[in-house]
Amino acid sequence: MGQKIAIIGSGFSSLAAASYLAQGGHEVTIYEKNSTVGGRARQLKKDGFVFDIGPTWYWMPDVFERFFGDFGKKPSDYYELIKLGPAYSVYFGENDFITIEDTLEKICAAFEAEEPGSSIQLKIFIAEAQNNYEIAIKDLVYRPGVSPLELVTPVTMKKIGQFFSTISKQVRKKFENPRLVSILEFPVLFLGAKPSNTPAFYSFMNYADFGLGTFHPKDGMYSVIEGMKQLALSLGVTIQTDQNVEKINVEQGHATSLVSNGQHISADIILSGADYHHTETLLPTKYRQYSENYWENRTFAPSALLFYVGFDKKIENVEHHTLFFDVDFEAHAYTIYDEPSWPENPLFYASFPSKTDKHCAPDGKEAGIFLIPLAPGIEDTEAIREQYFDKIMTRFEYLTNQKVRNFVIFNESFCINDFVADYNSYKGNAYGLANTLLQTAFLRPKLKSKKVKNLYFTGQLSVPGPGVPPSLISGKLVASLIEKHLN
Numbered sequence: 443m444g445q446k447i448a449i450i451g452s453g454f455s456s457l458a459a460a461s462y463l464a465q466g467g468h469e470v471t472i473y474e475k476n477s478t479v480g481g482r483a484r485q486l487k488k489d490g491f492v493f494d495i496g497p498t499w500y501w502m503p504d505v506f507e508r509f510f511g512d513f514g515k516k517p518s519d520y521y522e523l524i525k526l527g528p529a530y531s532v533y534f535g536e537n538d539f540i541t542i543e544d545t546l547e548k549i550c551a552a553f554e555a556e557e558p559g560s561s562i563q564l565k566i567f568i569a570e571a572q573n574n575y576e577i578a579i580k581d582l583v584y585r586p587g588v589s590p591l592e593l594v595t596p597v598t599m600k601k602i603g604q605f606f607s608t609i610s611k612q613v614r615k616k617f618e619n620p621r622l623v624s625i626l627e628f629p630v631l632f633l634g635a636k637p638s639n640t641p642a643f644y645s646f647m648n649y650a651d652f653g654l655g656t657f658h659p660k661d662g663m664y665s666v667i668e669g670m671k672q673l674a675l676s677l678g679v680t681i682q683t684d685q686n687v688e689k690i691n692v693e694q695g696h697a698t699s700l701v702s703n704g705q706h707i708s709a710d711i712i713l714s715g716a717d718y719h720h721t722e723t724l725l726p727t728k729y730r731q732y733s734e735n736y737w738e739n740r741t742f743a744p745s746a747l748l749f750y751v752g753f754d755k756k757i758e759n760v761e762h763h764t765l766f767f768d769v770d771f772e773a774h775a776y777t778i779y780d781e782p783s784w785p786e787n788p789l790f791y792a793s794f795p796s797k798t799d800k801h802c803a804p805d806g807k808e809a810g811i812f813l814i815p816l817a818p819g820i821e822d823t824e825a826i827r828e829q830y831f832d833k834i835m836t837r838f839e840y841l842t843n844q845k846v847r848n849f850v851i852f853n854e855s856f857c858i859n860d861f862v863a864d865y866n867s868y869k870g871n872a873y874g875l876a877n878t879l880l881q882t883a884f885l886r887p888k889l890k891s892k893k894v895k896n897l898y899f900t901g902q903l904s905v906p907g908p909g910v911p912p913s914l915i916s917g918k919l920v921a922s923l924i925e926k927h928l929n
């Protein structure tokens with residue numbers, strides 16, 4: 443029998459879950475507080491420029507293929523993918539950068555030029571990473587995190603040592619050159635923790651990077667959201683925006699209805715893709731599973747200070763994705779994870795989608811997105827944002843050897859206070875809950891409430907974790923769990 447299912451939020455995980463549940467014959471309605479769908483992956487359009495507000499790296503194309511494949515579709519039915527070549531570049535000093543090309547062969551040549559003999563080590567490292575990818579992304583991450591036994595398989599037992607060693611140690615065993623070390627430690631930053639706190643098994647991210655490559659969906663990541671919205675609507679999902687869910691009513695351990703904009707909406711099942719901590723605050727206290735102390739003691743992935751900049755000229759000496767690793771990573775990471783504060787000299791990331799995609803900026807102009815990772819929960823004021831814009835513009839001009847500041851047409855910022863206001867994000871986190879050993883699979887906040895019978899959760903604070911591909915998987919996992927409990 444089809445159930446009436448109410449979903450809170452319209453991020454990747456909610457849209458994915460909605461489609462699976464509608465395919466299962468249920469009456470599904472999404473309630474989204476913002477006026478557009480997509481959650482952290484919304485879009486900013488201004489003066490002919492187009493920016494992705496959140497994710498910009500399209501990795502693990504097989505996960506997207508598998509998602510659309512579950513509905514008899516392909517990503518190309520909804521959006522066009524461009525493989526980036528070069529994938530990105532990394533600056534280490536003035537005019538001093540390494541370019542990561544689009545094939546392992548070319549990347550090996552760049553490594554060899556940097557550290558003779560390193561290409562042989564790289565091939566061995568990536569072969570292991572590929573093997574981990576096959577195990578993790580093709581299988582393990584599709585398990586719902588209900589029991590520790592899900593992780594115990596003959597293949598994982600052979601790799602048990604990799605769960606107790608770290609990426610940082612593994613990389614340093616093979617590579618001495620600090621520049622190559624930081625390039626190989628970069629992909630796990632997407633998982634939200636320091637490489638020295640991320641299990642070595644997560645080297646599958648290095649295969650995603652060097653083995654599978656980096657893609658750009660034409661018109662930006664938002665076109666993936668639009669594709670998923672179109673799919674959901676075609677399956678009969680109803681999407682209601684400007685619906686701020688204020689409360690989840692529970693009677694005798696059973697969620698009965700939502701309150702949104704003062705109106706009661708009854709449902710047989712409630713699924714929340716909003717931040718986990720926030721969703722629990724919508725419940726009467728006795729039905730919350732995790733205390734404030736629990737959240738306080740988790741390792742959160744960083745928040746971020748972002749700038750969306752319209753430039754009145756083309757920017758030189760940068761790729762579509764460019765990383766600025768010219769300062770001490772450890773000192774910056776300390777301010778994110780150990781002593782939450784503003785970093786003195788931040789690493790930062792810049793993206794220029796209009797280098798690849800002419801739809802992202804008017805002719806002769808450039809769209810630039812700048813991101814500084816930060817500790818969630820630190821003070822966020824206009825004055826601090828301006829100070830950091832100045833800091834990174836000065837470094838950017840010096841490192842890439844050009845003047846850009848006088849060409850800024852506009853500069854919109856987004857930081858901790860916006861993450862809280864726009865997404866009800868816990869302490870303004872950007873990427874959810876980090877994937878450390880103690881926050882993996884069954885050790886993460888559960889997809890199903892232990893206290894409310896028909897209440898479920900999905901998204902980057904739950905299983906399997908942060909990032910767009912994991913969010914798609916999270917939606918699939920929770921939909922399967924709901925079906926399982928109904929049968």
Ligand SMILES: Cc1cc2nc3c(=O)[nH]c(=O)nc-3n(C[C@H](O)[C@H](O)[C@H](O)COP(=O)(O)OP(=O)(O)OC[C@H]3O[C@@H](n4cnc5c(N)ncnc54)[C@H](O)[C@@H]3O)c2cc1C
Nearest residue numbers: 451453454455475481482497498499687716901902909910
């Ligand atoms: C700046 C940034 C850059 C990133 N870069 C990348 C990248 O390059 N590649 C990558 O793979 N991943 C990246 N990520 C991570 C990725 O974007 C997220 O993991 C993913 O989008 C999270 O999706 P979600 O479904 O968990 O939740 P969200 O996108 O957070 O969606 C939750 C939704 O719930 C809504 N909501 C909250 N409270 C309520 C309420 N009370 N009532 C109704 N609705 C509510 C919110 O408005 C929101 O729409 C990035 C994230 C950020 C922020």
